[in-house]
Amino acid sequence: MGMRIRRDDQVAIVSGKDRGKTGRVIRVDPKKERVYVEGLNIIKRHQKPSPTASADSESAAGGVIEKEGPIHVSNVMLVDPKDSRPTRVGVSREGGVRSRVTKRSSTKLD
Numbered sequence: 001m002g003m004r005i006r007r008d009d010q011v012a013i014v015s016g017k018d019r020g021k022t023g024r025v026i027r028v029d030p031k032k033e034r035v036y037v038e039g040l041n042i043i044k045r046h047q048k049p050s051p052t053a054s055a056d057s058e059s060a061a062g063g064v065i066e067k068e069g070p071i072h073v074s075n076v077m078l079v080d081p082k083d084s085r086p087t088r089v090g091v092s093r094e095g096g097v098r099s100r101v102t103k104r105s106s107t108k109l110d
Contacts, residue, residue: 003030003073004089004100009109011037011076012086018071022079026068034070043069080104 005011005025012022018040027036049062077086080102087104100109 003028003033003035004091005035005073005076005078010079010081011035012079013037013040013071013075014077014086015075016041016071025076029070032070033073035073035076036068036070037076038068041069041071042066078102078109080107081109082107 005028007025007028009025010022011025013019021040023037023040025035026038029035043066045065045067047062047065050060078089079085080087082102082105085104087102089109090101090103091098092101092108093099101107102109
């Protein structure tokens with residue numbers, strides 16, 4: 001089955017160095033089962049200046065660049081929109097249409 005967390009979902013970090021924090025999913029990598037959460041799991045990458053990139057882009061500047069690192073999908077939980085607490089995600093089918101629902105309050109997400 002595919003991942004139940006999608007881009008632009010609000011998630012809470014369940015374990016790791018950022019446990020207890022919440023953020024918005026900016027990228028999902030289903031093959032590796034990883035999500036990238038805005039402002040969390042920040043990693044530093046040393047990057048050479050790129051002469052071919054345009055001057056105003058981030059990749060043109062060299063130095064130490066901070067960006068979001070991947071988090072395994074098992075270490076995040078969706079935040080319930082009703083009470084802002086972490087919840088599991090289920091799938092309900094109505095009339096042949098699948099939709100994601102929260103287990104905590106049965107709120108539809110799609």
